[in-house]
Amino acid sequence: MNDGTMSNGTINPVVPEGVTLPIYMDNHATSPMDPRVLEAMLPYFSGKFGNAASRNHSFGWEAEQAVEQAREQIARLIGATAKEIIFTSGATESNNLAIKGIAEMYRERGNHIITQVTEHKAVLDTCKRLEKYGYRVTYLPVKADGLIDLDDLRRAIDDKTILVTIMSANNEIGVLQPVAEIGKICHEKGVIFHTDAVQAVGKVPVDVQAMNIDVLSLTAHKIYGPKGVGALYVRRRNPRVQIAAQIDGGGHERGMRSGTLNVPGIVGLGKACEIAMQEMATEAERLRAMRDHLRARMEAELDYVEVNGSWEHRLPGNLNMSFIYVEGESLLMGINDVAVSSGSACTSATLEPSYVLKALGLGDDVAHSSIRFGLGRFNTMAECDYVADKVIGIVKKLRELSPLYEMVKEGIDLSKIEWAAH
Numbered sequence: 001m002n003d004g005t006m007s008n009g010t011i012n013p014v015v016p017e018g019v020t021l022p023i024y025m026d027n028h029a030t031s032p033m034d035p036r037v038l039e040a041m042l043p044y045f046s047g048k049f050g051n052a053a054s055r056n057h058s059f060g061w062e063a064e065q066a067v068e069q070a071r072e073q074i075a076r077l078i079g080a081t082a083k084e085i086i087f088t089s090g091a092t093e094s095n096n097l098a099i100k101g102i103a104e105m106y107r108e109r110g111n112h113i114i115t116q117v118t119e120h121k122a123v124l125d126t127c128k129r130l131e132k133y134g135y136r137v138t139y140l141p142v143k144a145d146g147l148i149d150l151d152d153l154r155r156a157i158d159d160k161t162i163l164v165t166i167m168s169a170n171n172e173i174g175v176l177q178p179v180a181e182i183g184k185i186c187h188e189k190g191v192i193f194h195t196d197a198v199q200a201v202g203k204v205p206v207d208v209q210a211m212n213i214d215v216l217s218l219t220a221h222k223i224y225g226p227k228g229v230g231a232l233y234v235r236r237r238n239p240r241v242q243i244a245a246q247i248d249g250g251g252h253e254r255g256m257r258s259g260t261l262n263v264p265g266i267v268g269l270g271k272a273c274e275i276a277m278q279e280m281a282t283e284a285e286r287l288r289a290m291r292d293h294l295r296a297r298m299e300a301e302l303d304y305v306e307v308n309g310s311w312e313h314r315l316p317g318n319l320n321m322s323f324i325y326v327e328g329e330s331l332l333m334g335i336n337d338v339a340v341s342s343g344s345a346c347t348s349a350t351l352e353p354s355y356v357l358k359a360l361g362l363g364d365d366v367a368h369s370s371i372r373f374g375l376g377r378f379n380t381m382a383e384c385d386y387v388a389d390k391v392i393g394i395v396k397k398l399r400e401l402s403p404l405y406e407m408v409k410e411g412i413d414l415s416k417i418e419w420a421a422h
C-alpha cells in the first residue's frame with residue numbers, strides 16, 4: 001500500500017492545509033448552525049425567557065416581539081406576509097398539518113389528493129394514513145430525470161381533487177420540480193397547492209406569489225438554524241386557505257397550532273432566513289462551483305459513474321452519483337472520514353435501495369452504489385479536493401476486486417451472461 005503522499009488514486013490522500021477530518025458533506029440531512037444564528041438565539045434561553053403568549057407583562061411582550069420579527073424575516077424570504085406564517089416543530093409537522101388540515105377542512109368539497117412518488121416520507125406516510133380514512137391519493141410517477149410530467153398532473157386533477165402536494169426540491173437528488181407551472185395549473189383548476197420546500201427555501205428563489213403556492217413547509221435545521229423548529233405558510237387571500245388544527249390547546253397561531261412557542265428556536269429560524277436572503281445568490285454560486293468541481297474530478301478519473309436526476313433543474317449544493325460495479329456500503333466504509341449519505345436506506349433489518357433512486361428507474365445494485373454529496377455553507381474547495389481524492393482512490397481499489405468490473409472492461413456483455421444457479 002502507498003504511504004499516502006500521492007494525492008490521486010490513493011486511499012489515503014494528503015489532507016490539505018485548513019481541512020480537518022471528519023468532513024461534513026451531508027447538508028441535506030441537517031446543516032451545522034451558523035454562529036450568527038446561535039448568537040441571535042442565546043438571549044432568549046435565559047434573560048429573555050418570557051412566554052410569547054403572556055399578554056400582561058414585559059417578559060411576554062419581549063418574547064412576542066422577537067417572534068413577530070422572526071415571522072417577518074421568514075415571510076420576506078418567501079414573498080409572504082407575516083400573518084401567513086404558522087410556527088411548528090419542524091417540517092414533518094408542517095407537512096402533516098398542511099395535508100391533514102386541508103383534507104379535514106375541505107372534506108365536503110372532495111376527497112382526492114395528488115402527490116408524487118419521490119416525496120419525503122413526511123408527505124408520503126401522511127397521504128397513506130389519509131387513504132385509511134377514505135381519501136383517494138394519486139401518486140404521480142417521475143421521469144428518469146426525477147421531474148413530474150405536467151400533463152400527468154393535469155390529467156390527474158378531477159372534480160373531487162382538493163389538494164396537490166409536490167415538493168420544491170428533492171432531498172436525495174436535489175431535483176427542482178417546476179413549481180411555478182404546478183401552481184399555475186392548480187390555480188386554474190381551483191385546487192390548493194402545497195409544497196414541501198424544505199430543501200429549496202434559502203437555496204434557490206422561492207416566491208409564493210409568483211409561483212402560486214398556497215401552503216408551504218420549511219424547517220430551520222436545513223438552513224443553518226436549530227433543529228426542532230419549522231414553519232408553515234398558509235395563504236390568506238386569492239384564495240384564502242383554511243386549515244383544521246391537528247394539535248388542540250390554547251389556540252395559539254391563530255387557532256391552527258396550539259402550544260407554547262419555542263421562542264429561541266423561532267428567533268434562530270428568523271435569523272437563518274435573514275442571512276439566507278442576504279447571501280443566497282453568492283452562496284449558490286460558490287456551492288455550484290464546488291459541486292461542479294467535485295463532479296468533474298471524479299468523472300475525469302473514473303469510468304462508469306453516473307449523475308442521478310436532472311443536472312439542469314437542481315439545487316446548487318447537490319451531487320448524487322452512482323459508482324457502478326462498486327458496493328455502496330464498502331464505498332461508504334472506505335470514506336469513513338467523510339460524512340455523506342448512500343443510496344440505501346436502513347429499514348428495520350435490511351438495507352433497502354432508495355425509493356427515490358428506484359423511481360428514476362435505477363436498478364437495485366446501481367442505487368446501492370450511489371452517494372449523495374450535500375454541500376453547504378461551511379464546505380470549502382479544499383475539502384472537495386480531499387473528498388474527490390478519497391472517493392477516486394477507494395472506487396479504483398474496490399473495482400480492482402470486482403469481477404463484474406473486470407468482465408465489463410474485457411468487453412463482456414453482462415446482460416448476456418447466464419449465471420449458474422446455486
Ligand SMILES: *Cc1c(COP(=O)(O)O)cnc(C)c1O
Nearest residue numbers: 090091092120122171196198219
Ligand atoms: C428534512 C426534511 C423534512 C423533515 O423536516 P424536519 O424538520 O426534520 O421534520 C421534510 N421534507 C424534506 C424534503 C426534508 O429534507
